[in-house]
Amino acid sequence: MAVESQRFATLRPRSQAAASRPDGFYAGVPLHWMLDWPMPFPLIIDCAQGSVITDIDGNALADFCFGDTGSMFGHSPGPVVQAITRQLARGMTHMLTTEDAMAVGELLQQRFGLPHWQVATTASDANRFALRVARAVTGRDNVLVMNGCYHGAVDESYVTLLDGKAVNRPGVIGQAVDLTQTSKVVEFNDLPALEAALAARDVACVMMEPALTNCSMVLPRPGYLAQVRRATRDTGTLLLIDETHTISTGPRGYSGAHGLEPDLFVLGKPIAGGLPASVWGFTDAVAERWTHIRATKPAGHSGLGTTLSANALSLAAMRAVLSEVMTPEAYAHMDALAQRLSEGFERVIRSQRLPWHVLRLGARVEFAFSAAAFTNASEAIAAHDGALENAIHLGLVNRGCLITPFHNMMLVCPQTTTEQVDRLVQAFEQVTRLLHARS
Ligand SMILES: Cc1ncc(COP(=O)(O)O)c(C=O)c1O
Structure with missing residues (x-):
């Protein structure tokens, strides 16, 4: 987290300066949920278009969060x-x-x-x-x-x-x-x-x-x-x-x-x-x-x-x-790329022998820290590891990919590209390898 927090901050001098100014909002943000992200200070967004979200420092991220589903059909369709x-x-x-x-x-x-x-x-x-x-x-x-x-x-x-x-x-x-x-x-x-x-x-x-x-x-x-x-x-x-x-x-x-x-x-x-x-x-x-x-x-x-x-x-x-x-064609695209994403994550998990699994519900993909799929929430909650999640999420941001801050949820939208999916899989591989090396 320390290494990745430093890297995040180095890329965002303007955001860091803006985030440190008092702005009248309780806790510095208009909705306190915006503090649930693992970044050391909030991302300040300049523009979101299709599957790309860009901060005020000009860093463009492939978005796999889409405002936790609110923009699931892409930003500003x-x-x-x-x-x-x-x-x-x-x-x-x-x-x-x-x-x-x-x-x-x-x-x-x-x-x-x-x-x-x-x-x-x-x-x-x-x-x-x-x-x-x-x-x-x-x-x-x-x-x-x-x-x-x-x-x-x-x-x-x-x-x-x-x-x-x-x-x-x-x-x-x-x-x-x-x-x-x-x-x-x-x-x-x-x-x-x-x-x-x-x-x-x-x-x-x-x-x-x-x-x-x-x-x-x-x-x-x-x-x-x-x-x-x-x-x-x-x-x-x-x-x-x-x-x-x-x-x-x-x-x-x-x-x-x-x-x-x-x-x-x-x-x-x-x-x-x-x-x-x-x-x-x-x-x-x-x-x-x-x-x-x-x-x-x-x-x-x-x-x-x-x-x-x-x-x-x-x-x-x-x-x-x-x-x-919300057309069948849009869903066909989302489904195919979510399948690619899920297979990519499974490949990484297998190759690094991580005791984790991946599930998919159409355009929604989730990885979790247990070898077997959960049958209920108690099992899911027992496997939850907030510190590990935060480290992975921040590592992914630093490699150009934004996923949902709540557990490990990822969405694919109609404008998501194969290149973006492959970038996320590659970032996941790099981050998990780094974590492996340090553990
Ligand atoms: C299944 C489900 N229902 C309802 C809601 C509430 O949505 P909103 O916060 O837009 O009211 C959520 C939010 O995550 C949800 O996941």
Whole structure:
């Protein structure tokens, strides 16, 4: 870390000077997550275009992070830039619908199969709103999540298993009520635990990713998701599938690729090409019960929606993403290069006899510090090594490649080139060799 930190700083005198100036932001950055990177001071970005991100010192990096999925279809995709440029001078937000919005509704129906949709501003919001509706239509208070999950700033999901018992996540700040009163948590891939937790028929909704992507990557065992669907249906529990990350699987997400049948579906991050927006969809059955409940309530203050949700600018962007960016051709390119990336990493791991593995979910690739793939989050968390991750990530930055600061997640976008993938594999080889030599 010391050697790589020095090298990072030497290449960035302007950024270092800028980062040391007081700027009015708490902790020096507009979002404290920006301190989660392993660099000695924040990268200050001048420009991001396609698969390249350039800092104010002129260092160009091949981006494999894409703002942790928000720019998964490349930075500033052409059709999105054109759409929002057209919309910019025609009104950005007015709390009224547009022709773009109508087109988006139809595009979402066609692509994901669910008949009803709403737009929110972040995936966190979409999950929160979907959970509210789930509770309302089932008349049940509890929510069930998977251990090691992340669904955004959603209170219900800030629970974890400690020695098999549900507890509030230790990192959560300012939590006034005990979340385990209304949230249950089980290990991913553990059907008996799920069945036991649903048996009392007091859970409104299971909220889950179809594969865990936020504690390293954990894939579902064959048949597991079908069993989850059966167990939820048998107990009158709704199933919310959050595809915010697993949309890497293909143009219709993991659900479309594997025939899942969620009652509620959430997709945030890249859906508007990098502008803040998310969508949530639901079945006729949910819509019918929700409409009935709305009719019994006074208007307003429903706890659903925010003022800037579904603004005209993000709807214009979403229309462009759904019709011109998120195409089968774009996914075919991402898939092929992610496959190349994953094979390259496997080659390096094998040749250096590292007890690590690599997994891939379409355009998303993850390496982890254990020989065998994980079956649940507890295994993934036990294998986590923050210091090693930081050293590798910083070493990769110094060799021209940026990967996600959270665990070892890498994404390939439609503009990623073979040369960039090979550069990342080569950088990984150099960095791991250096670490090997020093250990
Ligand atoms: C699966 C999943 N859902 C929801 C979110 C929350 O997204 P946002 O921070 O944009 O609200 C994340 C963020 O990483 C995520 O991984």
